[in-house]
Amino acid sequence: MTASTDLSFTILGTGALGGFYGARLQAAGATVRFIARSDAATIARDGLRVDSPLGDLHLDPVEVYRDSDPIPPSDVVCVALKTIQNHRLPTLLRPLVRPGTIILNLQNGLTMEDELAAAFPEARVVAGMCYLCSNKVGPGHIVHLDYGTVSFAPFDEGDRACIEPLMRAFSAAGVEVESLPDLHQARWRKLAWNIPFNGLSVLLDADTDRIIADPDARRLAARLMTEVARGAEACGHPFAPDFPERLMRFTERMRPYAPSMRLDYLDKRPLELEYMYRRPLREAERHGAQLPVIAAIADALAFRDRHNRTVG
Amino acid sequence: MTASTDLSFTILGTGALGGFYGARLQAAGATVRFIARSDAATIARDGLRVDSPLGDLHLDPVEVYRDSDPIPPSDVVCVALKTIQNHRLPTLLRPLVRPGTIILNLQNGLTMEDELAAAFPEARVVAGMCYLCSNKVGPGHIVHLDYGTVSFAPFDEGDRACIEPLMRAFSAAGVEVESLPDLHQARWRKLAWNIPFNGLSVLLDADTDRIIADPDARRLAARLMTEVARGAEACGHPFAPDFPERLMRFTERMRPYAPSMRLDYLDKRPLELEYMYRRPLREAERHGAQLPVIAAIADALAFRDRHNRTVG
CATH class of the missing domain: 1.10.1040.10 (N-(1-d-carboxylethyl)-l-norvaline Dehydrogenase; domain 2)
Incomplete structure (x- = not known):
């Protein structure tokens, strides 16, 4: 199973959601770059902890950045910020997106993929709907309670081909995955x-x-x-x-x-x-x-x- | 102004509402009988206090009854219980109502007059809608904050004549009154x-x-x-x-x-x-x-x- 290392990931927002999936991807061998704000220093010093019924993880070292750092490009940028931060997204994403970059939106809510596709026509926008019960209990410390399935759907049907390697990567990380025919x-x-x-x-x-x-x-x-x-x-x-x-x-x-x-x-x-x-x-x-x-x-x-x- | 003493009143429920209007009626010279539950002993001993921008009242003695007492009949029975007590109303009202008794319903809500008229066809049912800001702050102690207008409307248009003496009595007690054409x-x-x-x-x-x-x-x-x-x-x-x-x-x-x-x-x-x-x-x-x-x-x-x- 080397499939999981085919793609590199930048996790934009290292909270209950981004921290959980990012940690599992890294533990499965993928290159993962975490962007955090207030927790960056703690994560850089102490690593990232995810307590989970799937097995506890303590990743150290972790490649962690504050949003002002220059960041090496990744194949996939996972949008895992709280939506109240979405006004910051265009600025945050701009340096992370090149032609063909997959923007995987893990947020809840409606219409964000439309906005991302409009703002980044050179990217491939994919929704990853997370059925996850997890909480951040402290800086760099996430408690996973239950579930975790990610349902993938491309914003543009022409980008459906990129779902397959995404699903392989998450699946190799022990995450249940499915692909859905209709994003909306x-x-x-x-x-x-x-x-x-x-x-x-x-x-x-x-x-x-x-x-x-x-x-x-x-x-x-x-x-x-x-x-x-x-x-x-x-x-x-x-x-x-x-x-x-x-x-x-x-x-x-x-x-x-x-x-x-x-x-x-x-x-x-x-x-x-x-x-x-x-x-x-x-x-x-x-x-x-x-x-x-x-x-x-x-x-x-x-x-x-x-x-x-x-x-x- | 002897008009206020033409009618006698039983106040069924001596709380923020019944206590306020009953006290004002008694202070204006009307015969008023109060029915209280938990507060009866305190009111019998210490009287009834109403603090109000209209002038503070401290009535002592007060004719107060627990609902099990035999009570002399009054011309008007004012229903001022909380509506959560309404299942008790038929039993409580039965000994208080004779042919021609005015049941003045001061409660909030809908459809109570219909029920009263059906249960007591011998009575005259009148709605008294209270626009009153008052709170009971302790046993037998009411604080009137503002307002207090009572809007009268008979359930049966044939009983409209009894509105007039009711309005005189409340008005003599310093309460603003109006009569309304349509109860519902x-x-x-x-x-x-x-x-x-x-x-x-x-x-x-x-x-x-x-x-x-x-x-x-x-x-x-x-x-x-x-x-x-x-x-x-x-x-x-x-x-x-x-x-x-x-x-x-x-x-x-x-x-x-x-x-x-x-x-x-x-x-x-x-x-x-x-x-x-x-x-x-x-x-x-x-x-x-x-x-x-x-x-x-x-x-x-x-x-x-x-x-x-x-x-x-």
């Missing part, structure tokens, strides 16, 4: 989980298990999921009729989990509202669909977010 | 304030001033108010087109206020969800109107309520 539908399907459970975990101050076990909270999650399905359909990417119910049952079987938005809220970090709520609302509205409950939840989250970071 | 429209108009501001004060952990000053929370309040207007219209009681905006501007000018639901929540008391949310949703649905944001907020409140009273 896959993005909407991911929102069908993220929109209910990220938002409600903040507004109800509860992990997924308490939400799913309570009849009222579960009904509210289902209301949100139904509106996501309506948005997906309006945008031309309808779900299979039983998809929401299957997703609900899947969540029922998950171990108790604090979604990333809940951790952001508890740590008084800004919430990823723009790409996870506002963009889907905007896209649905462009296609004539009103999603009033999602809009209401987004308003409530925006209020909570603002006061969380200014009060106390 | 008035109830819906009151919900237009209660549904947004009671619920959001709990879900956003904020008083009215912070809700109204924040662009996202204000937009969410407006979304809820718009749905109340849609419910009112579906049920045949449409608002004037500018009513929601006027109500919003009124709230802007109010002094900062913690709605009763917020106080209930902070004190871990059950929330008045049935009559303030579930009944209006049910009535709107009966008339073909879906109010998805109100339904979502009601679900979130039900979850919050349940966990508020079982956790910690």
